[in-house]
Amino acid sequence: MTAGPLVEAPADAVAGEVVLRLTDVVKTFPGVRALDGVQLAVRAGEVHCLLGQNGAGKSTLIKVLAGVHRPDSGEVEWCGEPAGFANPQAAMRAGIATIYQELDLVEDLSVAENAFLGHEPRRFGFVRRGHMARRTRQILGRLGHPEIPPGRLVRHLPAAGKQIVSMARALSHEARLIVMDEPSAVLAHDEVGNLFRIIRELTAQGIAVIYISHRLEEIREIGDRVTVLKDGRTTAADLPARDTPTRDLVARMTGRTIEYVFPQRPADEPAGAELLRVDGLTRAGEFADVSLTVRAGEIVGIAGLVGSGRSELLETIYGARRAHAGSVRMGGRALRPGSVGAAVRAGLGMAPEERKSQALLLGEPIYRNVTLATFGRYARLGFTDVGRERAEADRIAASLELRPRDVRRPVRTLSGGNQQKVVVGRWLLGDTRLLLLDEPTRGVDVGARAELYQVIRALAARGVGVLLVSSEVPEVLGLADRVLVMREGRVVREAPAGDIDENTVLDLVMAGSLMEGTPA
Amino acid sequence: MSETTPTATHERAAGLPAEFTKPDAPRLSWWHGDGGEGARRNLGLLATLLVLVVIGILTRPDLYGDASWVWGNTLTILKLASVVGVVTVGMTFVIIGGGIDLSVGAIVALAGVWCTTVATQSYGAGGMIFSALTVGLGVGLVNGLLISYGRLVPFIATLAMMVAARGLAAEISDKQTQVSNDAFINGIASTNLLGIPLLVYILAGVVAAGWVLLNRTTFGRRTVAVGGNPEAARLAGIDVRRHTVLLYALSGLCCGIAAIMLTSQATSAQAAMANLYELDAIAAAIIGGTLLSGGRGTIVGSLLGVIIFSTITNLFAINGLSTEAQNMVKGGIIVAAVLVQQVQFGSVTQFLRRNRATTT
Amino acid sequence: MSETTPTATHERAAGLPAEFTKPDAPRLSWWHGDGGEGARRNLGLLATLLVLVVIGILTRPDLYGDASWVWGNTLTILKLASVVGVVTVGMTFVIIGGGIDLSVGAIVALAGVWCTTVATQSYGAGGMIFSALTVGLGVGLVNGLLISYGRLVPFIATLAMMVAARGLAAEISDKQTQVSNDAFINGIASTNLLGIPLLVYILAGVVAAGWVLLNRTTFGRRTVAVGGNPEAARLAGIDVRRHTVLLYALSGLCCGIAAIMLTSQATSAQAAMANLYELDAIAAAIIGGTLLSGGRGTIVGSLLGVIIFSTITNLFAINGLSTEAQNMVKGGIIVAAVLVQQVQFGSVTQFLRRNRATTT
Amino acid sequence: GCTSNETAPTAAQTKAAETGGNSEPGKKVTIGFSAPGADHGWIAAITNNAKAQAGAYSDVELKSVEAGADAAAQRAALSTLLSQKPDVIVLLPHDGKELNAFGLEAMKAGIPVVNLDRAFPDARAYRLQIKGDNYGMGVAAATFIAEQLKAKGVSNPVIGEIAGMDELELTQERSKGFADTLSSYGLKVANRRAARFTADSGQQEATGLFQALPRIDAIWNHDDDQGIGVLAAVNQANRKEFFMVGGAGSKKAMEDIRADNTVLKATVTYSPSMASSAISLARLIGQNRGMSDLVELQVPKEIVLASETITKENAGDYLKLGF
Numbered sequence A: 001m002t003a004g005p006l007v008e009a010p011a012d013a014v015a016g017e018v019v020l021r022l023t024d025v026v027k028t029f030p031g032v033r034a035l036d037g038v039q040l041a042v043r044a045g046e047v048h049c050l051l052g053q054n055g056a057g058k059s060t061l062i063k064v065l066a067g068v069h070r071p072d073s074g075e076v077e078w079c080g081e082p083a084g085f086a087n088p089q090a091a092m093r094a095g096i097a098t099i100y101q102e103l104d105l106v107e108d109l110s111v112a113e114n115a116f117l118g119h120e121p122r123r124f125g126f127v128r129r130g131h132m133a134r135r136t137r138q139i140l141g142r143l144g145h146p147e148i149p150p151g152r153l154v155r156h157l158p159a160a161g162k163q164i165v166s167m168a169r170a171l172s173h174e175a176r177l178i179v180m181d182e183p184s185a186v187l188a189h190d191e192v193g194n195l196f197r198i199i200r201e202l203t204a205q206g207i208a209v210i211y212i213s214h215r216l217e218e219i220r221e222i223g224d225r226v227t228v229l230k231d232g233r234t235t236a237a238d239l240p241a242r243d244t245p246t247r248d249l250v251a252r253m254t255g256r257t258i259e260y261v262f263p264q265r266p267a268d269e270p271a272g273a274e275l276l277r278v279d280g281l282t283r284a285g286e287f288a289d290v291s292l293t294v295r296a297g298e299i300v301g302i303a304g305l306v307g308s309g310r311s312e313l314l315e316t317i318y319g320a321r322r323a324h325a326g327s328v329r330m331g332g333r334a335l336r337p338g339s340v341g342a343a344v345r346a347g348l349g350m351a352p353e354e355r356k357s358q359a360l361l362l363g364e365p366i367y368r369n370v371t372l373a374t375f376g377r378y379a380r381l382g383f384t385d386v387g388r389e390r391a392e393a394d395r396i397a398a399s400l401e402l403r404p405r406d407v408r409r410p411v412r413t414l415s416g417g418n419q420q421k422v423v424v425g426r427w428l429l430g431d432t433r434l435l436l437l438d439e440p441t442r443g444v445d446v447g448a449r450a451e452l453y454q455v456i457r458a459l460a461a462r463g464v465g466v467l468l469v470s471s472e473v474p475e476v477l478g479l480a481d482r483v484l485v486m487r488e489g490r491v492v493r494e495a496p497a498g499d500i501d502e503n504t505v506l507d508l509v510m511a512g513s514l515m516e517g518t519p520a
Numbered sequence B, C: 001m002s003e004t005t006p007t008a009t010h011e012r013a014a015g016l017p018a019e020f021t022k023p024d025a026p027r028l029s030w031w032h033g034d035g036g037e038g039a040r041r042n043l044g045l046l047a048t049l050l051v052l053v054v055i056g057i058l059t060r061p062d063l064y065g066d067a068s069w070v071w072g073n074t075l076t077i078l079k080l081a082s083v084v085g086v087v088t089v090g091m092t093f094v095i096i097g098g099g100i101d102l103s104v105g106a107i108v109a110l111a112g113v114w115c116t117t118v119a120t121q122s123y124g125a126g127g128m129i130f131s132a133l134t135v136g137l138g139v140g141l142v143n144g145l146l147i148s149y150g151r152l153v154p155f156i157a158t159l160a161m162m163v164a165a166r167g168l169a170a171e172i173s174d175k176q177t178q179v180s181n182d183a184f185i186n187g188i189a190s191t192n193l194l195g196i197p198l199l200v201y202i203l204a205g206v207v208a209a210g211w212v213l214l215n216r217t218t219f220g221r222r223t224v225a226v227g228g229n230p231e232a233a234r235l236a237g238i239d240v241r242r243h244t245v246l247l248y249a250l251s252g253l254c255c256g257i258a259a260i261m262l263t264s265q266a267t268s269a270q271a272a273m274a275n276l277y278e279l280d281a282i283a284a285a286i287i288g289g290t291l292l293s294g295g296r297g298t299i300v301g302s303l304l305g306v307i308i309f310s311t312i313t314n315l316f317a318i319n320g321l322s323t324e325a326q327n328m329v330k331g332g333i334i335v336a337a338v339l340v341q342q343v344q345f346g347s348v349t350q351f352l353r354r355n356r357a358t359t360t
Numbered sequence D: 001g002c003t004s005n006e007t008a009p010t011a012a013q014t015k016a017a018e019t020g021g022n023s024e025p026g027k028k029v030t031i032g033f034s035a036p037g038a039d040h041g042w043i044a045a046i047t048n049n050a051k052a053q054a055g056a057y058s059d060v061e062l063k064s065v066e067a068g069a070d071a072a073a074q075r076a077a078l079s080t081l082l083s084q085k086p087d088v089i090v091l092l093p094h095d096g097k098e099l100n101a102f103g104l105e106a107m108k109a110g111i112p113v114v115n116l117d118r119a120f121p122d123a124r125a126y127r128l129q130i131k132g133d134n135y136g137m138g139v140a141a142a143t144f145i146a147e148q149l150k151a152k153g154v155s156n157p158v159i160g161e162i163a164g165m166d167e168l169e170l171t172q173e174r175s176k177g178f179a180d181t182l183s184s185y186g187l188k189v190a191n192r193r194a195a196r197f198t199a200d201s202g203q204q205e206a207t208g209l210f211q212a213l214p215r216i217d218a219i220w221n222h223d224d225d226q227g228i229g230v231l232a233a234v235n236q237a238n239r240k241e242f243f244m245v246g247g248a249g250s251k252k253a254m255e256d257i258r259a260d261n262t263v264l265k266a267t268v269t270y271s272p273s274m275a276s277s278a279i280s281l282a283r284l285i286g287q288n289r290g291m292s293d294l295v296e297l298q299v300p301k302e303i304v305l306a307s308e309t310i311t312k313e314n315a316g317d318y319l320k321l322g323f
C-alpha cells in the first residue's frame, strides 16, 4: 500500500515562495484512515484548489492545517519552519484563517461578535464594541455587503448572509493563508462572483488561498494550481488549474472516467396525470401567490437566488409551514395544511436544504437515517424488521456510491457530500409519488452528482413527480422538464426547459438580488 | 497509484481500511455495530458494579462469607432497585425523546395516595391498581399536552407538575400517612416466586418491555428520532407532538406501576413519599449512558445505573456509615464510576488503534 | 406582481422583510436587533409580575390600602429574592455556557457552615467572608475541573458535588446548627441604607456586575459562544475547557456570596440550609428566558424570574394559604406565567406579520 | 391520626373550653401561627391541633402562614405575618437557631413569641417556649430497651436505630439521649440508619439495617409514622427475633402495642398536643392573664413536656392522645 508516483506538473511562474508544505500527512479516526499520506505545497499569492470526491479527506486535511486535528504522522512546514499546530489558536496566530465547510457561527451573537469571536478587540477584558462594529462594517463593505448590520444577531440572517459572516471572520485575521472549504456551496451565482473578486484582491496582496469546491467551472475560473486527493492520498499535485483536461481531473479524483452530463430526457413529453397542484400559495414575507403543477413523471425545476423564497415554498407545500393563503392538492385531493404527516401519507417526500439541522440524526447509523421516513414499512404490528431495513438501506447506499459503504456507521462520521446522499437516498425508498428536492447536490462530488442525476431521472421514468430547487442554473436547466423562475417570492417566468437558456434565467433572477444594495 | 487501472483502484480502495470495503466484516462489528457503543458502556457499568461488590467483600468479609446471605442481599439490592428502576425506564424514554420529567416522584406520591384513600380501598386491589395506573397515566398525559401543545419547556412544565401534584397529594391525604389495608396489595412486596421476590419480576418485566419497545418497535425508533433531531423527525413525517405526549404518558404510567410497588412495600402511602426520585431516576439514566440532550440511551444502561445506586446504598447500610460520610463517599463514587467508564473507553480505543497499526 | 418592473418589486421587497434589504431601517430593528427578543420577553415577565400584584390587591385590599405596608412588602419580596437572586446570576452564566449546576444549594450550605465554625468565627467578619467566598470558589472550581478535564456530564458532576458537599457540611457542623456570633455578619441582614436593605443592594450589585460581564466583556460573549456552539467556539480559538472551569467557579463564587447573605439572615448556618436552591435558581433562569440547552439567556430575565417566584411566595403568605393549596396554585401559576409569555409572543408576531402583509 | 384516613384531630388532643377560670372569654386575641409545611403525620397533627384549639375559643382569631421548604422561606413568610401585627405569634420553626433572629425582631416589635418545639438559643427571642423532650425520648427508649434486655438476660445485645431526618437537630438530640443512656448500661448502637419520617424511607432504611445485622435484639425507631414502613420491612424480611420501640406516639402504634401482635412493644411520646397547649397559652399571654392553676400571675417562660413510655400495660390510657 505505498503511495503511487505523483504527477508533478511545472509550477506556475507567477506564484511566489512555498508558504505551506505538507509531507506524508496521515490522520486516522477510529475505523477510518481519513488521510493516508498527503502531499501539498501552497505558494504565496496563489489560489490552490483541492479536488476530491466526497470523503476524500479534504476537510480533514484543512482541519489538520487549522490545528483542529493533530496528524498521526507526517510533516507540516509553515514558512520553511516545521510546525504542528496544537490548537486553532496556534494556527490563527501563525496566520492561517479558515472558513469551514459547516457553518461555524454562534447564532445568538451579533455579526460583529461572530466575526471577531476569539480575538475580540478589547480593553481590560471589555469588548471595544464601537471599534469592533467599525471594523466589521469595513470588512463587510470589502465583501460587498455594507447592508448587513454588525449588530444584528446571526440567528436572524439567511443562510447566504451567514456565509458572508464566515468570510468576514476569516478576513478579520491578519492571515497569510486563507483556507476555504466549499464556500460557494450556499452562495448564489452573483455571490460567487463577488467571492472571486475578494479572492483576487487577497492573492494580489500575496496571501495564499486554499480553495475547495466540487464545481469544476469555479476551479477553472479562480484556481491557479490543483491538488487532487483520493481516498486520503494525493493522487496529483500542482496541476495547472486552467488547462488540465476535465477528463484527467475526474479520472484522478475517482479512478475512472465519468461524463459530467445530464441524463437524456425521454423523447416524448411526460404525459402523466397531474399529481400536484398549488394554487395561489402565499406566506407573507416569504412568497406570494405561487401557483404551479407537477405531473407524474415530470421534473419541474425552480431557479432563483438564495433568499427568493424557494425553500419556504417547498416547506409549505410539504406542510412543514402553514400557508397564509392558497391551497395544495395532491392527486386532486386537498392536503391538510400544516401537516407533514398528511403530506407523507399522500406520497410526498422532501429532502430539505440544511442536512444537519433538518434531516439527519447524526449519532444514528446510516441505515436508520436512510429509513427514517419509511421504517414503519418494515414493521409488523409495530415491531421493526432491522434486517430488511438494513438490506434496503444497503441497496440505496450502493446505488448512490455511499462512502464508506458500511451502513451501520454513524452518519456523523460521513463527509459532507456523503451525508447529502443519505438525505436524498431516504426518499428513494418506499412509494413516494412526488419528491421535493431542495438543493439536492449541494456539496456532492462530480461522480456522485452524475449518479444522483441518473437516479432522479430514473425516478421520473417510473412516474414519480419531482419538484427540484437548485441554485445552480445549469442543473435546473439540464435536469428539469419545465422550469419556474422565482424572484423575491414570486414566480416570474415559467417555461419548458428547452425554451429557456442560462442567460435568460440569470437576467430574470438578478433583477433584484438579495445581497445587492442597489438593483441591477 | 494514480497510474493503476481505475477498476483495480476502485476494487482495492487503497485509502480505506479493509473492513470498510466489506460491508459486513465481522471484525470490529461489535464495536461499530448496532448499539455497540452502548454495549461497551454497559460493560464499564458492570465493571463498576463488580468493584462495588469487591469493596463490600473487603469491608464485610463476615457477611460475604455466608452464601445464603449473599443471595439474600442480592435480592435485597434488586428489590431496592425495583421501584426507582421502573420509574427510570419511563424516564429513559422521556430523556431519549429529548425531554425531562421532574414530576416522577410527585406522580408516584399522588398515585400512591390516590389509590390508598378509603374510598378507593373499598374497591379492593383491582380498584387500587386501576386508580394508581390511571392517575399516573393521566398526570403524564397532562405533562405531555402542556409540553407538546402548550409549548412549555419540559423542565418548567414538569417542575410545575411536581409542585402541584405533591400539593394535590397532600390535599387528598390531608397530610396523613394512609395505611393500606388490602392484603393483596401489601402482599406484592412480600411475595416470592421460586425464591425471587415478585417486585424483581415486575422490574424485570418492565425493563424487558422497555427494551423491546425502544429497540424493536417503531415507537422506539420514533423516540430516538424525535430526541435526536426533532426537526428532521418532523420533516420525515413523524408526528413529533403526538409522540411527545405519548412519551410523558408512558413515564406517568411507569410512575403508576411504581406507586403500587412502593405502596406495597411501605404498606402505606403519603404525600412526601418517593422523595427526590426524579433525581435518582435522571442520574441513573445518565450514568447509564443516556444523553441528557436526547437521541441516545439504552434501557440496560439505565437499569445498571439504578442497580449501581442501590448497591452503593446497600454498601453504606452494611458498613453502618453515618449519613454525612455516606454522602461524601457517594459523591466520590459517582464521579469515580463515570471516570472509570471513560478510562476504559480511552484504553480500549488505544488498544485497538495500536493493534490495527501493527496489523495494517 | 410578477409583471411589475423589477425595480418596483425590489423597492418593496416582497420576498424579504424590509429591514433586510434596507441597511439600517429603524423599523423592526428593535425586534431583530441585538437582544431585542430578550427585551420583549422581559416585558412579558413584567406583565406577569403586574398580574401577581393585582391578584394581591384583589385578595388583600386591606393590606394594599396602606402605602407604607406596600413599600415594606416590596422590600420583603426583594429581600426574599436576594439570596436566590445572587445564586441565579451564577446559574445563568453556567446555563448560557451550556452547563448546569445542581450543587449550588449545597455550596451555599457548605460555605455557610464553613464560615460559621468556631475557628473561622474567631477571625472575625473578614475571615468569615473570606472563607465563604473561598469555599464557594473552590468548590466551583472542582466542579469545573471535573466537567472540563474529567469530561463528566455537568448534571452528574454537580449532582455528585451536591451530595458530597452536603455531606461535608454535615460533617463539619456535626449536624448542628452553628450560630453566628459576629455582629457585623449578623448585621448585614438588618442594615438599611436610605431605607433600603443592604441585602437588596448586594443583589443589585451582583446583578449589575453580571449584566456587564455578560454583555460587555469578552468573557460574557465567549460564554454565549461556548454554550451556543462549542465547536464553533473551539474553532475560533476559544479555550472552551478553561472557560467552562471559569463558569463553574463563577457560580461557586456567587454561592459564596449567597452563603454570607443567608447566614446573616439566619444568624446561623447548618448543613440543610439553602434546600433545593438549585431548583429555584434553574427555574428562575428558565422562566427568565435562558435556554436550558445553552447559548441564550439574559441576566435581567433571570432576576425577573426570581422576583416572580418570591412574589408568588409572598402572595401565599399574605393570604395564609395552606402549603398544599400553595403548591397546587404555584404549579398553575408557573404554567400560566409561561403561557402568558407565549401568547404575547404569538400575538406580537402575528401583529407584525399582518402589518407587513398589508403594507406590502 | 397519622394513620388511616381520618381527618379531624380527636377531641382529646384539644382542650375543651371549660367554664370558669382561664376559659372565660376575654379580650379578642389575634394569634399568628406558622409551622413548616407538613410532610409527615406529626407536623400535620401540630397544625391541625393548633387550628382546632383556636377554633375552640370564641375570642381567638388564628392567622396561619405555612412556610415552605426551609428556614429562609419560613422567615419570609413570618415577616409578612409580622407586618399584619398579630397580638401573639406561635411558631414551630424549621430550626430554632436559624429563626432566632426573627424571634428577636418580633419581640423587639412588641409581639410576644411562643416557640413551639424547636428552641431559640437566645432567651430574649421568646416569651414562652413549649417543647417536647427530644433528649428525653432517647433516654426513655434506651432505658426501656436496656431494662428489657437485662430482664431477658441477653448478653452482648445487637441494637439498631432508625433515626428521622438527619439534618434536623432534634434528630441529633434524640440519638444523643439514646446513645448516652445505652452507654450508661454498657451498651451501644450497632448500626444507625437515618430515614426521612416517611413510611417508604423507613421501609428502605430498615431493610438496609436488616441486611447489615443478621441478628438483632432491639431496635429504636424515632418516629411512628415512618414506623409503618419499618414494620412492613419487618414482615417482608420475616424477622421476628427482636423487639422494637417507637417514637412520638401515633394512634396506630398504640393500637399495635396494645394488641401485642407485632415486634413493636413500646413507644416513647412526643405529643403534638403541645400545639394545642401553645395556642391556649398564647391566648392567655395575649390577654395578659396567668394560668389559673398556678399562683403566678403570668404564664411561665418555659414548659417541657415529659416523654412518657407507652407499653402494652398503659397503651389504653394514652390511646386518646395518639395522633
Ligand SMILES: Nc1ncnc2c1ncn2[C@@H]1O[C@H](COP(=O)(O)OP(=O)(O)OP(=O)(O)O)[C@@H](O)[C@H]1O
Residues within 6 Å of the ligand: A029, A030, A032, A033, A034, A052, A053, A054, A055, A056, A057, A058, A059, A060, A061, A101, A403, A404, A412, A413, A414, A415, A416, A417, A418, A443, A445
Ligand atoms: N470525526 C470523524 N470521525 C470519524 N471519521 C471521520 C471524522 N471526520 C471525517 N471522517 C471520515 O474521514 C473521511 C474524510 O472526510 P472529509 O470530511 O475530510 O471528506 P471531504 O473530502 O471533505 O468530503 P466532502 O467533499 O464530502 O466534504 C471520510 O471517510 C469521513 O467519513
Ligand SMILES: Nc1ncnc2c1ncn2[C@@H]1O[C@H](COP(=O)(O)OP(=O)(O)OP(=O)(O)O)[C@@H](O)[C@H]1O
Residues within 6 Å of the ligand: A156, A157, A158, A159, A160, A285, A286, A304, A305, A306, A307, A308, A309, A310, A311, A312, A469, A471, C015, C016, C017, C019, C020, C032
Ligand atoms: N432578517 C431576517 N429576519 C428573519 N427572517 C429573514 C431575515 N432575512 C431573511 N429572512 C428569511 O429567510 C429567507 C431567506 O433565507 P434563505 O437564504 O434560506 O433563502 P430561501 O428563501 O430559503 O431561498 P432559496 O430560494 O435559496 O431556497 C427569506 O425568505 C426570509 O423569509
Ligand SMILES: [Mg+2]
Residues within 6 Å of the ligand: A058, A059, A060, A101, A181, A415, A416, A417
Ligand atoms: Mg468536506
Ligand SMILES: [Mg+2]
Residues within 6 Å of the ligand: A306, A307, A310, A311, A312, A353
Ligand atoms: Mg433555500
